[in-house]
Amino acid sequence: MRLTVNVPMRWGDMDAYGHINNVEVLRILEEARIHAFGPPAGTGLPGLEVELPIFSELPDGTQALVVEHRVKYLVPLNYRNVPARIEVWVSSVKGASITVAYAIFDPVTGLKCAIAETSIAFFHGGTGTVLRISAEKKAQLAPFLGEPNFR
Amino acid sequence: MRLTVNVPMRWGDMDAYGHINNVEVLRILEEARIHAFGPPAGTGLPGLEVELPIFSELPDGTQALVVEHRVKYLVPLNYRNVPARIEVWVSSVKGASITVAYAIFDPVTGLKCAIAETSIAFFHGGTGTVLRISAEKKAQLAPFLGEPNFR
Amino acid sequence: MRLTVNVPMRWGDMDAYGHINNVEVLRILEEARIHAFGPPAGTGLPGLEVELPIFSELPDGTQALVVEHRVKYLVPLNYRNVPARIEVWVSSVKGASITVAYAIFDPVTGLKCAIAETSIAFFHGGTGTVLRISAEKKAQLAPFLGEPNFR
Amino acid sequence: MRLTVNVPMRWGDMDAYGHINNVEVLRILEEARIHAFGPPAGTGLPGLEVELPIFSELPDGTQALVVEHRVKYLVPLNYRNVPARIEVWVSSVKGASITVAYAIFDPVTGLKCAIAETSIAFFHGGTGTVLRISAEKKAQLAPFLGEPNFR
Numbered sequence: 083m084r085l086t087v088n089v090p091m092r093w094g095d096m097d098a099y100g101h102i103n104n105v106e107v108l109r110i111l112e113e114a115r116i117h118a119f120g121p122p123a124g125t126g127l128p129g130l131e132v133e134l135p136i137f138s139e140l141p142d143g144t145q146a147l148v149v150e151h152r153v154k155y156l157v158p159l160n161y162r163n164v165p166a167r168i169e170v171w172v173s174s175v176k177g178a179s180i181t182v183a184y185a186i187f188d189p190v191t192g193l194k195c196a197i198a199e200t201s202i203a204f205f206h207g208g209t210g211t212v213l214r215i216s217a218e219k220k221a222q223l224a225p226f227l228g229e230p231n232f233r
Numbered sequence: 234m235r236l237t238v239n240v241p242m243r244w245g246d247m248d249a250y251g252h253i254n255n256v257e258v259l260r261i262l263e264e265a266r267i268h269a270f271g272p273p274a275g276t277g278l279p280g281l282e283v284e285l286p287i288f289s290e291l292p293d294g295t296q297a298l299v300v301e302h303r304v305k306y307l308v309p310l311n312y313r314n315v316p317a318r319i320e321v322w323v324s325s326v327k328g329a330s331i332t333v334a335y336a337i338f339d340p341v342t343g344l345k346c347a348i349a350e351t352s353i354a355f356f357h358g359g360t361g362t363v364l365r366i367s368a369e370k371k372a373q374l375a376p377f378l379g380e381p382n383f384r
Numbered sequence: 385m386r387l388t389v390n391v392p393m394r395w396g397d398m399d400a401y402g403h404i405n406n407v408e409v410l411r412i413l414e415e416a417r418i419h420a421f422g423p424p425a426g427t428g429l430p431g432l433e434v435e436l437p438i439f440s441e442l443p444d445g446t447q448a449l450v451v452e453h454r455v456k457y458l459v460p461l462n463y464r465n466v467p468a469r470i471e472v473w474v475s476s477v478k479g480a481s482i483t484v485a486y487a488i489f490d491p492v493t494g495l496k497c498a499i500a501e502t503s504i505a506f507f508h509g510g511t512g513t514v515l516r517i518s519a520e521k522k523a524q525l526a527p528f529l530g531e532p533n534f535r
Numbered sequence: 536m537r538l539t540v541n542v543p544m545r546w547g548d549m550d551a552y553g554h555i556n557n558v559e560v561l562r563i564l565e566e567a568r569i570h571a572f573g574p575p576a577g578t579g580l581p582g583l584e585v586e587l588p589i590f591s592e593l594p595d596g597t598q599a600l601v602v603e604h605r606v607k608y609l610v611p612l613n614y615r616n617v618p619a620r621i622e623v624w625v626s627s628v629k630g631a632s633i634t635v636a637y638a639i640f641d642p643v644t645g646l647k648c649a650i651a652e653t654s655i656a657f658f659h660g661g662t663g664t665v666l667r668i669s670a671e672k673k674a675q676l677a678p679f680l681g682e683p684n685f686r
Contacts, residue, residue, distance in 0.1 A: 090240075090241055090264075092260065092263070092264050093263060093264065093267050093272060093273070093276070093277065093399070093400070094260050094263055094264075094399060094405055094407060096276065096277065096399060096400040097395075097396060097398055097399070097400070098395070098398040098399070098400070098402045098463070098575075098578040098579070099578070099598050099600075099660075100276065100277075100400045103396055104561075104565075104600075104601040104604065105396060105558060105561045105562045105565060108557075108558045108561060108604075109243065109245050109558045112243070112244060112245055112557075112558060113241075113243050113244065113245075116244050116314060117314070120314070121244060121312065121313075121314050122244070122551075122552075125244070125247065125251065125312065125551040125552070126244065126247065126251075126311055126312030126313055126314075126551070127311040127312065127313050127341070128313065128341070129313035129314035129315035129340075129341065130314050130315055132314070145552050147552075147557075147608070147611070148557040148608055149607065149608050150605075150606065150607045150608065151557065151561075151604065151605070151606050152603075152604070152605045152606075153603065153604050153605075154602065154603045155600070155601055155602050155603065158600070160277055160278040161272065161276065161277030161278065161400070162272075162277055162278050162279065162280035163267060163268070163271070163272050163277075163280040163281055163283070164280035164281055189280075190278070190279070190280065207552075244550070244551070245550060245556055245558060247550055247551040248546070248547060248549055248550070248551070249424075249427040249428070249546070249549040249550070249551070249553045249614070250424075250427070250447050250449075250509075251551045254547055255410075255414075255449075255450040255453065256407060256410045256411045256414060256547060259406075259407045259410060259453075260407045263406075263407060273400075273401075276400040276401070277400070296401050298401075298406075298457070298460070299406040299457055300456065300457050301454075301455065301456045301457065302406065302410075302453065302454070302455050303452075303453070303454045303455075304452065304453050304454075305451065305452045306449070306450055306451050306452065309449070312551070358401075392543055392566075394562065394565070394566050395565060395566065395569050395574060395575070395578070395579065396562050396565055396566075398578065398579065402578065402579075411545065411547050414545070414546060414547055415543075415545050415546065415547075418546050418616060419616070422616070423546060423614065423615075423616050424546070427546070427549065427553065427614065428546065428549065428553075428613055428614030428615055428616075429613040429614065429615050429643070430615065430643070431615035431616040431617035431642075431643065432616055432617055434616070462579055462580040463574065463578065463579030463580065464574075464579055464580050464581065464582035465569060465570070465573070465574050465579075465582040465583055465585070466582035466583055491582075492580070492581070492582065
């Protein structure tokens with residue numbers, strides 16, 4: 083099972099080559115994670131509740147930190163005033179980290195433009211201690227477990 | 234008459250103070266202009282047609298360049314996973330430039346967070362010559378003419 | 385008396401028109417302020433001390449917030465792998481806000497590309513109360529008082 | 536042999552967690568590549584010549600495109616008004632792509648904050664054809680060949 087989220091591109095995401103800049107693709111994926119799992123607790127103000135509040139229900143003082151990114155660009159992603167379509171799933175849940183997998187599609191042609199994975203761990207902001215993923219969170223994520231994009 | 238556009242904020246628009254960074258407010262306004270007037274011709278690929286295609290129907294090789302910005306921050310804009318609501322109108326149309334006016338509102342509280350104006354002129358990319366605003370464009374913009382935000 | 389700071393542009397500051405994007409000009413000015421007045425207290429970690437530590441010596445829990453920006457773009461700023469040269473001075477000191485003025489120059493041609501002003505006020509992060517500018521700060525800024533860029 | 540480049544961080548690179556945002560780390564690496572190999576030909580205007588002009592001497596109409604990124608964050612990178620120190624080398628040269636490897640260090644503590652690799656291929660902007668890496672470029676890169684960061 084995959085979540086499909088639509089993330090608007092911004093005109094300013096384009097670089098001098100006239101495509102969405104490769105770094106901004108990762109910004110768009112950051113937003114896709116937040117569409118899927120909610121805004122990290124303790125940042126911003128409340129908006130819509132999401133179905134799978136993995137980030138928005140973190141205990142007070144916890145930070146969701148990216149520990150690894152991997153992204154493969156297949157064809158240039160072009161700016162359109164139509165949101166990019168992004169499929170999000172989970173490719174691995176370990177003791178203390180989860181790996182989010184994504185595929186980004188051009189919203190008009192349907193072409194797959196990039197695939198990526200992001201590993202995230204949860205830390206106490208103060209002590210820097212890593213939090214273990216709870217059994218409850220693992221159960222919430224289970225239906226979205228799928229194939230890794232790499233290897 | 235004012236256009237109302239909804240521009241999603243991004244989690245990454247926040248800075249170390251935990252609010253939407255003042256510079257990113259201008260990025261959000263750039264996107265508001267494009268929601269209202271269409272993506273500048275010659276950049277990106279086609280998406281949705283907009284009602285008031287001031288930018289998207291520019292002649293080939295023309296650039297819509299910002300010549301002045303003015304923005305007043307009233308209260309901090311906070312990130313939410315709900316788009317910011319932005320009212321867009323035109324506060325002045327001169328021979329060779331138009332001034333777009335905006336007000337940004339928190340989408341939950343309805344609080345007005347910032348007001349701004351952007352003056353834009355149209356240039357031939359090659360020669361750098363300024364284009365005069367056509368009578369047709371002036372007529373299109375006429376219903377959206379309103380009060381300036383400054384002075 | 386004006387401070388001259390050199391702020392590196394980034395390749396990614398360019399947009400699809402191939403110039404430094406107008407919004408990124410404001411990001412570069414943010415960095416110019418910090419070169420001149422130090423990183424805002426309570427953010428980041430220590431680096432070099434600056435001569436005029438207006439921001440870096442703010443009392444604990446205080447935020448330096450932009451209340452107004454005004455910027456006039458004279459000629460497009462082009463990316464070079466040489467820092468932009470920026471003159472920084474103070475165009476006004478009021479009871480509870482200061483206005484920083486700037487002029488940005490192409491580092492190779494010496495052409496003035498933009499002029500700008502930013503008004504900043506200091507707030508207690510918690511209470512939102514505005515802080516008055518101390519006599520000591522006013523004395524530090526006095527030698528850098530100069531002509532406003534607007535009006 | 537490794538190139539060492541110093542890339543200034545920007546205050547605005549911090550996110551709501553108060554560290555340099557993980558996406559901005561990739562923006563800083565983009566700048567590190569350009570410090571090392573020169574600004575891509577056909578973008579921006581001339582500045583300083585670099586020792587190893589792999590990007591700046593690309594044939595007309597060629598684009599250097601990122602085809603893959605991989606980055607591992609070891610400890611949070613903190614903003615300082617001192618440039619991040621980045622070691623850059625080449626971990627692989629294939630027929631039609633090169634892989635740049637990097638390690639980013641805190642400029643004060645010397646702590647290694649992240650390691651990364653970026654694969655780049657060269658395309659004709661018009662036709663989309665991939666360019667083969669010339670024998671001359673391979674010879675230029677040979678002294679900077681080193682260990683991969685991953686596997």
